Amino acid sequence: MHHFFISLHALTLIFKISAAVPIGICYGRVANNLPPPSAAVNLITTNGISSIRLFNPDAQSLQSFSGTGIQLTIGVPNEQLPSIAAGTATSAQNWLQSNIFIHISADQIRYLVVGNEVFLKDPYYEPYVIPAIFNLHQALQSLNLTEKIKISSSQAASILSNSYPPSSSSFAPNIRPDLIRLLQFLRDSSSPLMVNVYPYFSYINNQQFVSLDSALFRSGSLLTDLDLVYDNLFDQTVDAFIYAMDREGYGEIPVVVTETGWPTAGGEAASGENALVYNENVVRRGLKNVGTPKRAGVGVEVFLFDLFDENEKNGSEFEKYFGIFGVNGVKAYDLNFH
Numbered sequence: 579m580h581h582f583f584i585s586l587h588a589l590t591l592i593f594k595i596s597a598a599v600p601i602g603i604c605y606g607r608v609a610n611n612l613p614p615p616s617a618a619v620n621l622i623t624t625n626g627i628s629s630i631r632l633f634n635p636d637a638q639s640l641q642s643f644s645g646t647g648i649q650l651t652i653g654v655p656n657e658q659l660p661s662i663a664a665g666t667a668t669s670a671q672n673w674l675q676s677n678i679f680i681h682i683s684a685d686q687i688r689y690l691v692v693g694n695e696v697f698l699k700d701p702y703y704e705p706y707v708i709p710a711i712f713n714l715h716q717a718l719q720s721l722n723l724t725e726k727i728k729i730s731s732s733q734a735a736s737i738l739s740n741s742y743p744p745s746s747s748s749f750a751p752n753i754r755p756d757l758i759r760l761l762q763f764l765r766d767s768s769s770p771l772m773v774n775v776y777p778y779f780s781y782i783n784n785q786q787f788v789s790l791d792s793a794l795f796r797s798g799s800l801l802t803d804l805d806l807v808y809d810n811l812f813d814q815t816v817d818a819f820i821y822a823m824d825r826e827g828y829g830e831i832p833v834v835v836t837e838t839g840w841p842t843a844g845g846e847a848a849s850g851e852n853a854l855v856y857n858e859n860v861v862r863r864g865l866k867n868v869g870t871p872k873r874a875g876v877g878v879e880v881f882l883f884d885l886f887d888e889n890e891k892n893g894s895e896f897e898k899y900f901g902i903f904g905v906n907g908v909k910a911y912d913l914n915f916h
């Protein structure tokens with residue numbers, strides 16, 4: 579009996595070491611009805627979620643996560659980029675101290691996301707992304723934290739031109755110079771390209787060409803591209819980014835999906851059933867290190883979007899309904915994270 583438990587424990591350890599990429603969740607807070615961060619932290623801990631993305635370094639949230647062992651990915655908001663870019667490594671270090679490290683230990687921080695969907699979508703901030711990254715990176719160097727905390731910037735799939743089929747993909751010409759500077763930084767600092775991937779958007783924007791089954795991992799063989807076979811849109815999008823990097827000579831840089839998800843209401847094909855099918859597939863494939871056709875066997879680290887519905891989100895109605903949990907802490911659908 580005793581032996582049985584020991585070997586089960588050993589098996590679990592082996593499984594954890596060899597198998598899973600971290601499955602994270604975005605904790606968006608554009609809402610006026612959310613439970614307090616301490617309640618969110620309880621929910622996250624109870625469900626065994628070990629990795630969270632915060633879109634900004636909210637003091638109360640950081641304090642609530644402090645000491646929980648949960649790994650945090652923290653956004654440096656677009657609006658902060660001009661001042662960080664205009665400053666020095668010392669002022670960037672002061673920014674990190676007073677906005678982040680005063681609230682939480684560096685041990686709990688996995689990534690800094692310097693700007694979210696700036697390139698092409700929020701172009702005013704584009705000139706500030708790379709200089710801000712350099713200052714923050716130098717600040718981390720002074721603190722001997724560049725091995726522990728990796729810096730990148732999240733990109734929308736719209737920065738790709740000709741992304742179908744994936745092998746024809748390239749970066750949009752007008753953002754290419756800055757993007758190449760970003761890729762060079764990512765290579766030099768062993769950091770991942772961060773991308774936001776929403777097959778839901780591809781589906782609703784191109785219903786005459788894109789099937790719901792391809793978005794929900796229910797197609798058979800969908801597309802043969804060079805010698806690779808695709809059966810879903812998620813893989814196609816991730817590989818389109820890898821091919822675009824390849825084209826510039828940066829094809830080895832790892833990819834982290836910093837947002838992906840499916841809404842439960844507010845639009846065509848938005849439902850709890852579909853959200854469950856989509857997210858279950860993303861989680862399973864991460865846990866089993868399935869990878870994508872271009873990087874088979876290399877699990878894709880993901881952050882599911884979103885912990886809660888966000889009732890103050892602007893834009894399309896469905897933007898408000900990505901929550902995996904209700905604000906009462908009950909799962910909107912029965913997603914299993916393990």
Ligand SMILES: *[C@@H]1O[C@H](CO)[C@@H](O)[C@H](O)[C@H]1NC(C)=O
Binds near residue numbers: 725
């Ligand atoms: C810097 O950090 C690494 C771990 O990331 C550690 O091994 C090393 O001892 C540190 N160096 C100094 C000078 O503190």
Ligand SMILES: *[C@@H]1O[C@H](CO)[C@@H](O)[C@H](O)[C@H]1NC(C)=O
Binds near residue numbers: 608891892
């Ligand atoms: C949404 O739009 C309103 C009115 O235009 C604006 O005041 C608010 O800041 C916007 N919220 C977000 C999150 O962009």
